[in-house]
Amino acid sequence: MTSAGRPGASWTVCWLRKELKPRMKTPLLATEQLRLASIEITQRCHNRCPYCDQPKSDWDMPVPRFVGLLDALAAEGVEAVALGGGEPTLHPALPALLTAVRYRGLRVGLTTNARTPGLVTALADAGLLESFGVSAGKGGVEGPGRPPPRHSESASPARWPG
Template sequence: MPTPNPNCQASALRIGGLQPLTTLDYPDHLACVVFCQGCAWQCRYCHNPELIPRTPDPGLPWRDVLDLLDRRQGLLQAVVFSGGEATLQPALPAAMRAVRERGFKVGLHTAGIRPGSLNRVLPYCDWVGMDVKALEEDCQLITGVRGSGRANWASLELLLASGVDHECRTTVHWGLFDCQQVQRLGERLAGAGVRRFVVQLARAGRMLDARLGEVGRPAEVEGVWRYLGQLFEGFEVREVA
């Protein structure tokens, strides 16, 4: 029986957008980003809310992604699958295989919404950016979904056990977090074996829950950053556009 063509299987991937060049989404690599449609969570600070629903429109054809990769051989080093939540799409493993066959590394941005879905694509990943939403017991406040904390942290365990290169990052909106929660989260991540941790600071603008608005940073936050810097081999604070 002939081996299935991964490009043919990947054509079912529902793509909501394509960023042709980035230096930010895969550490130390020039990459493009494939934004996949669909997400099962409703994170209140989500800055890509248009990608949450899977629309009837199949979006950008997979062929367009392959054409970009063919044109940028020798320039691009990696392809990052983001979302939405890319791991919810059955076509993702085939898309990752097709990218690897062209000689590119594969990156994944994920929140591990379904641990089993993450586990099936980890063998195709060279690097993962893992969104740890909050402490397990606090995740529902962010996602609006019961049981999301259990799934988020179970996926983190799978990632840590896989040996795949990664960083963990948490988006912090000061209307949803306080400094003590961020500090406890960092301590728990470090205790679990996380070595690289990024705090992404949400800014008011295009968010799913517009009621969050702009909240000033707590006065004691610089002390928290110094403390977290001592817990991890790599720690960084980033602004979310």
């Protein structure tokens, strides 16, 4: 239940690199359950979006830490995870992370800057990724010959352009 009494509440889990446990936002009502966890799996990014304030580094969440987090979330009744960062497609073990999510019966999606559409569709075709969102943001991406995006878009893997 959401605070408005409707089903489908989703809450964010903030994973801090130096903590051993996820920090969970407490639901507003005792009947609410954490259903969706948003997990930062990397701080790598190959864009320099002027609107983005995400930290950038070569940090990637280690697979064992990710698996431990998934187990804790699944035990709490989480139904889905949303992977982000940075740019999640730059995580060197992304297929292994997605496999770990699917093995636990959880739904999984990610937010991408869409610079590697072939990878995203391949992961979806392999059954590792259910959904993704394209972050086009609030402004342009610096770089020659790149027009600024006008809005954020979401797409299902089956409708990926190109």
